[in-house]
Amino acid sequence: MYPTSFDYYRPTSVAEAIELLRQHEDARVLAGGHSLLPAMKLRATTPAVLVDIGRIPGLAGIRTTATGLRIGALTTHAAIAASDAVKATCPILAEAAAQIGDVQVRNRGTIGGSLAYADPAADLPTVMVALNATLIATGPNGEREIPAREFFVDLFTTALRPDELLTAIEVPALGAGSGSAYVKHRHPASSYAVVGVAAIVTLRDGRCADVSLAVGGATANPVIATAAQQALIGQAPSAEAIAAAAERVTEAITNPLSDTYASGEYRRHLATALARRALTAAVGRAG
Ligand code: FAD
Numbered sequence: 001m002y003p004t005s006f007d008y009y010r011p012t013s014v015a016e017a018i019e020l021l022r023q024h025e026d027a028r029v030l031a032g033g034h035s036l037l038p039a040m041k042l043r044a045t046t047p048a049v050l051v052d053i054g055r056i057p058g059l060a061g062i063r064t065t066a067t068g069l070r071i072g073a074l075t076t077h078a079a080i081a082a083s084d085a086v087k088a089t090c091p092i093l094a095e096a097a098a099q100i101g102d103v104q105v106r107n108r109g110t111i112g113g114s115l116a117y118a119d120p121a122a123d124l125p126t127v128m129v130a131l132n133a134t135l136i137a138t139g140p141n142g143e144r145e146i147p148a149r150e151f152f153v154d155l156f157t158t159a160l161r162p163d164e165l166l167t168a169i170e171v172p173a174l175g176a177g178s179g180s181a182y183v184k185h186r187h188p189a190s191s192y193a194v195v196g197v198a199a200i201v202t203l204r205d206g207r208c209a210d211v212s213l214a215v216g217g218a219t220a221n222p223v224i225a226t227a228a229q230q231a232l233i234g235q236a237p238s239a240e241a242i243a244a245a246a247e248r249v250t251e252a253i254t255n256p257l258s259d260t261y262a263s264g265e266y267r268r269h270l271a272t273a274l275a276r277r278a279l280t281a282a283v284g285r286a287g
Contacts, residue, residue, distance in 0.1 A: 003040035021163045024049040031113035068173040073112025092180035121192035126216030130198035133171045139164035152221035178202045179286030193217040195270040199278035203286040218267040227251040237283040246276035
């Protein structure tokens with residue numbers, strides 16, 4: 001199907017893009033187009049105006065900061081997966097980006113587009129929630145910081161205001177003694193995550209001093225598996241302790257998504273199995 005007709009603007013600065021969003025109530029930002037354009041072709045969304053941010057200088061790129069990395073919203077999944085800085089500072093992000101779609105999707109799709117779209121089956125939102133990254137939104141009144149754990153509000157809904165652009169993402173460096181892993185059960189047709197789990201474990205004196213465990217795909221937005229985290233903190237990371245913690249992941253999945261591919265019960269089962277795998281891999285990489 002063809003999209004309905006729309007006006008097209010290609011601003012050359014963030015300020016110009018924001019002004020266009022402010023002027024046109026029914027405008028949508030266009031980044032890599034790999035989620036928006038398919039939705040427009042299906043007429044699931046019919047914006048009257050597209051604001052193409054793809055040529056705005058300075059919105060793509062990865063920079064090392066005092067606390068981690070600052071990643072421009074237009075940075076592609078392929079650039080993140082290939083980045084030595086990401087692999088060294090925050091390897092779980094490179095690991096997840098490398099599992100997105102196929103080569104074409106990774107070369108066109110952007111981190112900003114993935115987060116702003118808030119597709120429950122996307123990979124990067126889960127990793128951002130596990131990392132508790134900071135998302136930088138820029139609007140008419142300048143920049144504001146939104147913690148990843150407050151950014152995803154509902155299915156395809158974020159805390160971004162209509163006249164704001166997501167301009168950058170700040171991710172913390174993983175500290176000494178930390179290991180991380182992202183594992184997913186991929187949909188066989190699209191590669192999207194039916195369920196994806198991000199685990200970060202910090203070991204100190206042979207015990208789990210800190211654990212961050214996020215589950216995506218099972219619910220409208222990624223959730224932190226608090227009970228599972230608490231079950232592991234303070235424990236030696238034995239296979240039994242990890243399995244016992246993973247069993248408690250379902251306590252965070254109270255209202256699971258369900259569709260023709262995977263029922264809610266199956267998603268809860270996947271979350272438990274994938275949490276065990278992710279925690280085991282993260283512990284193996286820690287230290
Ligand atoms: P666009 O499609 O351009 O935009 C998406 C939405 O975000 C739009 O609503 C747009 O207005 C908004 N937006 C974009 N950038 C900004 C910004 N900077 N500020 C504010 N709003 C913005 N994703 C996965 O996570 N895992 C997968 O396995 C996967 N498989 C895929 C397979 C296929 C065949 C396809 C087509 C896509 C797949 N994707 C997958 C999605 C892919 O990662 C998309 O590229 C991504 O979700 C959206 O990024 P984009 O740059 O293409 O954004």
